[in-house]
Amino acid sequence: MTRRCFIIGHPVAHSRSPLIHGHWLAEHGLAGSYERVDVPPAKAAAFIARLRAGEFAGGNVTVPNKEVVLPLLDEVSATARAMGAANTLWMEEGRLHGDNTDAYGFLAHLDACVPGWAERTRTALILGAGGAARAVIHGLAERGVGRIFLVNRSSERAAELAEAFPKVVEARAWQEITALVGESDLIVNTTSLGMHGQPPLEIDLSALRPGTIVDDIVYVPLETPLLAEARRRGGIPVDGLGMLLHQAVPGFERWFGVRPQVTAALRLKLEADIPAA
Numbered sequence: 001m002t003r004r005c006f007i008i009g010h011p012v013a014h015s016r017s018p019l020i021h022g023h024w025l026a027e028h029g030l031a032g033s034y035e036r037v038d039v040p041p042a043k044a045a046a047f048i049a050r051l052r053a054g055e056f057a058g059g060n061v062t063v064p065n066k067e068v069v070l071p072l073l074d075e076v077s078a079t080a081r082a083m084g085a086a087n088t089l090w091m092e093e094g095r096l097h098g099d100n101t102d103a104y105g106f107l108a109h110l111d112a113c114v115p116g117w118a119e120r121t122r123t124a125l126i127l128g129a130g131g132a133a134r135a136v137i138h139g140l141a142e143r144g145v146g147r148i149f150l151v152n153r154s155s156e157r158a159a160e161l162a163e164a165f166p167k168v169v170e171a172r173a174w175q176e177i178t179a180l181v182g183e184s185d186l187i188v189n190t191t192s193l194g195m196h197g198q199p200p201l202e203i204d205l206s207a208l209r210p211g212t213i214v215d216d217i218v219y220v221p222l223e224t225p226l227l228a229e230a231r232r233r234g235g236i237p238v239d240g241l242g243m244l245l246h247q248a249v250p251g252f253e254r255w256f257g258v259r260p261q262v263t264a265a266l267r268l269k270l271e272a273d274i275p276a277a
């Protein structure tokens with residue numbers, strides 16, 4: 001039986017997830033499919049009915065449907081509940097399950113790029129306070145990072161997210177970034193700034209200590225101006241593409257029964273699809 005899987009989003013044409021899952025299906029010689037389906041939030045419930053009726057084995061959920069699908073599920077993982085959002089769905093014994101693998105993907109890529117990072121990360125600085133920031137903070141807190149500074153353009157949103165992690169996260173003002181850079185072992189950009197077609201992320205890295213890890217979850221371009229500047233100053237740049245690749249692993253395993261690997265060949269395939277800076 002050919003198992004069909006999907007990614008639902010609106011828009012969804014830009015999604016690179018079919019490239020990832022298509023690569024793994026071919027690599028493992030599996031007769032499955034993974035397709036983009038444009039589903040606006042108002043049509044999410046109707047699409048979920050098709051999934052329940054057996055048309056699909058499962059799939060991914062992207063913007064703006066990650067929150068919308070949550071009340072439509074039978075089983076919500078603890079992580080998805082903490083995120084208030086699901087990105088991976090699958091049917092199991094007639095019940096619809098949902099998980100959120102963004103924090104897993106973020107951590108797995110960091111583990112692969114900078115082994116032992118958690119042991120030397122006491123303090124982190126997170127830029128942005130959206131869903132991606134929530135996933136990154138969730139992951140860092142799980143790994144024992146004790147102090148996380150959170151900075152966002154709209155300070156109310158930073159304060160609100162900080163409240164969800166009261167002992168660990170401190171909301172700070174955007175103007176404090178220059179000083180906070182010098183106090184941080186890990187800096188993560190979760191805003192859309194620096195992405196192709198968006199304004200640049202203009203922060204002062206002059207206080208960056210050599211060896212500080214600078215992780216940008218933006219992956220178009222692959223090396224953002226933030227990462228290039230961090231590299232020049234002796235920081236350790238970590239790009240956003242790996243998070244995208246690793247967050248896909250648990251879903252593929254659920255749907256097709258094989259745990260896939262994030263290999264150099266897969267990365268190269270995705271890199272070839274990303275425009276240069």
Ligand code: ATR
Pocket residue numbers: 127128129130131132133152153154157190191192193199
């Ligand atoms: P995601 O779920 O992917 O994290 P999001 O919820 O839309 O996406 O969050 C985008 C983040 O980028 C937010 O932190 C947003 O800041 P606001 O909360 O103030 O909107 C940030 N962002 C987007 N454009 C920005 C800009 N021009 N300057 C500063 N921050 C920006």
